[in-house]
Amino acid sequence: MMFIRPIQKEDLAALLQLAQKTGTGFTSLPHNEAHLEQRIDRMIATWEGGNTLADQGYLFALVDSETNTLVGVSGIEVAIGLNDPWYDFHVGTQVHASKELGIYRQMKKLSLSNDHTGNSELCTLFLDPDYRKDKNGQLLSKCRLLFLAAFKDKFPKRIIAEMRGVSDENGRSPFWESLGRHFFTLDFDQADYLTGIGSKSFIAELMPKHAFYVDFLTPSAQQVIAEVHPNTLPARRILESEGMRYEGYVDIFDAGPTLEAYTDDLRIVKKSRMRQVTIVESALLGEQPLLIGNEKYQDFRAIICNSQVDAAHIYLSQAEADALAVVSGEQLRVVPLFEKESTL
Incomplete structure (x- = not known):
């Protein structure tokens, strides 16, 4: 894993x-x-x-x-x-124009920023x-x-x-x-x-x-x-x-x-949600890959898996829980891995 x-x-x-x-x-x-x-x-x-x-x-x-x-x-x-x-460099535009000559030109320029x-x-x-x-x-x-x-x-x-x-x-x-x-x-x-x-x-x-x-x-x-x-x-x-x-x-x-x-x-900031960990003996597969992370600042962990998730819980195997350094009852942050997938 x-x-x-x-x-x-x-x-x-x-x-x-x-x-x-x-x-x-x-x-x-x-x-x-x-x-x-x-x-x-x-x-x-x-x-x-x-x-x-x-x-x-x-x-x-x-x-x-x-x-x-x-x-x-x-x-x-x-x-x-x-x-x-x-x-x-900022890529900007400089305009050069002369009404008398009928010339109007936009030129890209690079400016140190x-x-x-x-x-x-x-x-x-x-x-x-x-x-x-x-x-x-x-x-x-x-x-x-x-x-x-x-x-x-x-x-x-x-x-x-x-x-x-x-x-x-x-x-x-x-x-x-x-x-x-x-x-x-x-x-x-x-x-x-x-x-x-x-x-x-x-x-x-x-x-x-x-x-x-x-x-x-x-x-x-x-x-x-x-x-x-x-x-x-x-x-x-x-x-x-x-x-x-x-x-x-x-x-x-x-x-x-x-x-x-x-x-x-x-x-990920807008759509990630908190779910409570439930550890199960056999992995319960959901419909989409999930990005999952713990809320431990100094011991942050993250994985990708297809675990089943509902409105309150996420169901993990023991190996997945170990990788995330969590036990049953702790909170995880969960979000679909891809934008096109459904929300939680």
Whole structure:
């Protein structure tokens, strides 16, 4: 059985192994042991109540219970940009018009922005390629929204998710080659790595402070603005199905889109319901897959199963209850896994 739990100190080696598999453009999981160890410590300190708002974050581990192996991670940063400035590009419009000449033209422009400062961020979603099946990606992504629903008081009202932009099999980004390289004189993977380990001061020092026209970029760079890497398309579809939308902001390195939403508008937040646990000897199957999580802040657990549920109870096998770290009589948060399914 696959289940979600908080990251632990003992996960460092497994997290390093995952980081080796991410590829270029995956900023938030660099293959750097010291950085990952510090991040695990910061996540644990958040759960223990020892961090200021600017340092708060959560990292969830997807575990295969049969082998006790960590096979995926996903995270939430509580309030971005409070320690180090948060940068993205806003894709806007500049109008050029001359009534005398009868010319009217709208041109897209990119402007450096800090507009998402203070928002929460969904981040660090990565699943081992061998486990990209059986709704594991759904569980890894959506468990964060279930956690948000359970503990809304710990998060701001808005949340974003930066999507990995387009790069080729050699890690070459058309957007970077057309824009970023002129200012940074670094390869894309070098700049990406520095950002991933927290060395962000060079962005403010070197990025252009004035807006510039999209038409000045190469055609290949223009085409990838707000587009995602093929491996990221499933993650984008999951978040859009839950109510997140592209609102005109892109990453400054690879132009991947930023999705955003008010937390209260997310489907899982709006439609999840509380049900009391009843443990049964034989599994009682319901009509639809359910995303289920406990209400234990420091010992959060989540699974996907087809358990039967009624107006007051959810019926779990002992194995499912163990994975969720609950006993009969406790409360669980339950929601249909997919938007198209019926409500509870």
